Amino acid sequence: MTVCRSEGPTKKECTLKKSIKKTFWGFVSLLALVLAGCTTPVSSSSSQTSATTGKLSITLGSSTARSLVPTVDMTVTTYNLSGTGPLGATMTANNVSGNYVTTLAVGAWTIVATGLNAAGTSIVTGTVNVSVVANTNTPASIVCTPIPGPGTLNLSLNWPTGLLTTPAVVATLTPTGGAAQTLTFTLTGTTATFNSTTLTNGYYTLSMQLEDTSVTPAKVWWGDTETVEILATQPTSGSWTLTNSTLTGAVPAGPVTGVTLNKGSTTIAVNGTEQLFDTILPANAADQNVTWSTSAASVATVSSTGLVTGVSAGSATITVTTEDGAKTASCAVTVTGTPVAVTGITVAPTTATLGVGATQQVTATIAPANATNQNVTWTTSTPTVATVSSSGLITAVAAGTATITATSTDGSFTSTCAVTVNPLTATGGINLSLSSNTQTPLTITLSGYTNSLKQGSSMTVNATNSYPYTYSYVW
Numbered sequence: 001m002t003v004c005r006s007e008g009p010t011k012k013e014c015t016l017k018k019s020i021k022k023t024f025w026g027f028v029s030l031l032a033l034v035l036a037g038c039t040t041p042v043s044s045s046s047s048q049t050s051a052t053t054g055k056l057s058i059t060l061g062s063s064t065a066r067s068l069v070p071t072v073d074m075t076v077t078t079y080n081l082s083g084t085g086p087l088g089a090t091m092t093a094n095n096v097s098g099n100y101v102t103t104l105a106v107g108a109w110t111i112v113a114t115g116l117n118a119a120g121t122s123i124v125t126g127t128v129n130v131s132v133v134a135n136t137n138t139p140a141s142i143v144c145t146p147i148p149g150p151g152t153l154n155l156s157l158n159w160p161t162g163l164l165t166t167p168a169v170v171a172t173l174t175p176t177g178g179a180a181q182t183l184t185f186t187l188t189g190t191t192a193t194f195n196s197t198t199l200t201n202g203y204y205t206l207s208m209q210l211e212d213t214s215v216t217p218a219k220v221w222w223g224d225t226e227t228v229e230i231l232a233t234q235p236t237s238g239s240w241t242l243t244n245s246t247l248t249g250a251v252p253a254g255p256v257t258g259v260t261l262n263k264g265s266t267t268i269a270v271n272g273t274e275q276l277f278d279t280i281l282p283a284n285a286a287d288q289n290v291t292w293s294t295s296a297a298s299v300a301t302v303s304s305t306g307l308v309t310g311v312s313a314g315s316a317t318i319t320v321t322t323e324d325g326a327k328t329a330s331c332a333v334t335v336t337g338t339p340v341a342v343t344g345i346t347v348a349p350t351t352a353t354l355g356v357g358a359t360q361q362v363t364a365t366i367a368p369a370n371a372t373n374q375n376v377t378w379t380t381s382t383p384t385v386a387t388v389s390s391s392g393l394i395t396a397v398a399a400g401t402a403t404i405t406a407t408s409t410d411g412s413f414t415s416t417c418a419v420t421v422n423p424l425t426a427t428g429g430i431n432l433s434l435s436s437n438t439q440t441p442l443t444i445t446l447s448g449y450t451n452s453l454k455q456g457s458s459m460t461v462n463a464t465n466s467y468p469y470t471y472s473y474v475w
Helices: 011-039
Strands: 053-062 078-084 090-096 099-105 107-116 122-132 137-146 150-158 167-175 181-183 186-188 191-200 202-212 219-230 235-241 258-261 265-269 273-275 278-281 290-294 300-302 307-310 314-322 328-336 344-348 351-355 359-361 363-367 376-380 386-388 393-396 400-408 414-422 430-432 444-446 458-462 468-472
Touching: 053 107, 053 122, 078 099, 090 099, 090 107, 107 137, 137 202, 150 167, 150 202, 150 219, 167 186, 167 191, 191 202, 219 235, 258 314, 258 328, 265 273, 265 307, 290 300, 300 314, 307 328, 344 400, 344 414, 351 359, 351 393, 376 386, 386 400, 393 414
Parallel strands: 053 137, 150 235, 265 328, 351 414
Antiparallel strands: 053 099, 078 090, 078 107, 107 122, 122 137, 150 191, 167 181, 167 202, 186 191, 202 219, 258 278, 273 307, 290 314, 300 307, 314 328, 344 363, 359 393, 376 400, 386 393, 400 414, 430 444, 458 468
16 A cells, blocks of 8 residues: 655655556456456356356257168167367266257357267267357257268178079169269179178168179179168178079069159259169069160259269159160159359350351350350351351351351350451362364363362353453352
């Protein structure tokens, strides 16, 4: 404390010192409060004022079940939650099921959920990033998927003896949203097995066929499609024991009576894909070949194996047709998504020099390549010199210059090709068979012309004497 005496500081100086001390200790108190907030973790059970906390409602769940699952119990009974938030705040909650509501510090949080089965084995996990708002119940949903890491897939197929001369298993494994990978089975007698310990966790579609390749085309005796779940460090297994009653190939092969698709309708996004599978009836029909077609390639395309790709928003019908009997099945495809706008157009070539009667194909390229509307119109500035077709084919009409323009339907972007049409010129000689002033027809040989003469055209040549002759040639 500062004491003011008559012989010491003046009253003004004393007042100033008191003010400085008050300011200093006020700053120290504020700093202590800030440091206390930075170093004290905030948990779900911490005492918070309503101005600095909000409620978080977490909805927990796992993805849909699969037909082939890991041998470990894949039923989630409880979840363990952990989270990190602002200023080092943390939260934990164990043995949670269904929905969970907690009070957390205001700010950005990352919540991790781990699903456990009844034995306490961690089988699925999921993460959500969410911002907690003061005095608000903020919703958050966590969908858990298999624990990350490689897992094991074991498959076994057995069939009766004496039926297949040259057996083969044709199988593919397709991850959700990924490309199909071919599975190579090991054949021993009437058993085929497959084993992999390096499959990435996640969900797959397994397609298998048992064939006899001693005939052409190969005879399909059996087929199956399964949905598979792979979990890190855990085995997933599938085993099939076939009998004469389950082997369709045991019935003598006959003509195709029909075809079906695995889906009658589907919805995909622009640039999204959907694999369609056909089934020939009967399954042991001799000719298993089909063709695929689309009613609107500008909306959706289809590959020779039935892979549908969305091109632009709209509707299309994908049809599979059997080679034997022309039996058909269709899938109605709806493509959703925001149309991709055209940003530009270029033509190639940008210049062309032609002779009368010659042609030149010009191509137009829309940018971006995945633009929804790829339509282009073609025009010419001087149709008496050069014309252009709806597909960009230029035809030279007469000597001169013209500009060929390609215009995008979407956005009216343009790009041009400058065309020069040269007149017909002779660079070689003309040999005449001529006698005096005779009017009899002449035999004329033309050689060395740079451009072909058009039918009905004419040219003037000088005979051996001094007067000119004009002849018309038709060929």
